[in-house]
Amino acid sequence: MTYNKMAAVYDTFMEQAPYEEWCNFTIHMINKYRPNQVNKIVDLGCGTGQIACQLAEADFQLTGIDLAPDMLSQAAARSSEESLSIQWIEQDLRSLSSLADFDLAVSYCDVINYLTSKAEVKKTFDNVYDLLTSDGLFIFDVHSMSYVENALKDQVFSEVFDDLAYIWFCEGSENKGEMFHDLTFFVEEDGKYDRFDERHHQYTFPYTVYKEILESAGFILEGIYGDFSLEVLDQDQIEEAQRLFFVCTKQAK
Known part of the structure; x- marks a missing residue:
């Protein structure tokens, strides 16, 4: 992934994203699992800061x-x-360093x-474990396998805004859960449209794989939630959800 030229148009591209729902879900999970115990939060893969800013406002x-x-x-x-007073840091989640003592780590929007x-x-889960306090929370979401295979795979999406248009191709592969996103943007400037292209590679593993890796990294999986629901999902509901939320607690090794 690059997100180089895309950064300038990202908020327009994502204008329908439910940022407020992510924040409300986060606050509900804090109140459920760590009431009055969370102050320092790190947003991993924060993008343009929509979620971080809303949480800072809280x-x-x-x-x-x-x-x-x-x-x-x-x-x-x-x-x-x-x-808002927020620290912004350029780092790769796979090689985080010099970060510690966070009460909560979140990583949203797939x-x-x-x-x-x-x-x-x-490697990333190990890094998250290290930056949390002794009983810190880790909450993240992923696209579900059913959503990737049934709603995204080999689909084409497009939209036209006042000064931006895009075409988004979702290409699957022989590997279940693997997805290549080819995005073409046309951005209006001074009466002309500039084109740029980006290719993004994503992978969804079965939820059981995330569970196993979390446990091997030292986390307890408190529950899997779906599509911003505030109730823990059972196995059938996990299979039907589009976006899965994993709520985890750091445990002593």
């Missing part, structure tokens, strides 16, 4: 981590405009789907 102390400097520039501009091997997932 009086949490936020740090945002992202691999793309252009996305962080957008995030910094947003927090400055909203007079960031974890960009980890395309089990080894990358394990």
Whole structure:
């Protein structure tokens, strides 16, 4: 993934994203599992800072981590405009360093789907374990296998805005859960349209794989939630959901 030129148009591209629902879900999980015990939150793969800023407005102390400097520039501009004190750091989730003592780590909007091997997932979960306090929470979401295979695979999406249009091709592979996203953007500037292309590679593993890797990294899986529901899913519901949320607690090794 690059997110270089895409950073400038990302918020338009994602204008229908349910950021408020992510924040409400987060606060509900804090109140359920760690009431009055969460202050420092790190947003892993924070993008342009939409979620981090909303959580900061709810009086949490936020740090945002992202691999793309252009996305962080957008995030910094947003927090400055909203007079929010948030630390923005450019790092790769697979090689996090010099971070510690967070009460909660969140990673939303299918960031974890960009980890395309089990080894990358394990390394990232190990890193998250290390940056949390002794009983810290880790909450992340992924596309479900059924959503990838039945709703995204080999589909084409497009939309036209006032100064932006895009075409989005979702290409599957022989590997179940693997997805290549080819995006073509046309951005209007001074009466002309500039085209740029980006290719993104994502992978969804069966939910049981995430569960096994979490446990091997030292986490207790408190529950799997789906599509912003506030009730833990059973196995049948997990198979039917589009977006799965994993709520985990760090345990002593």
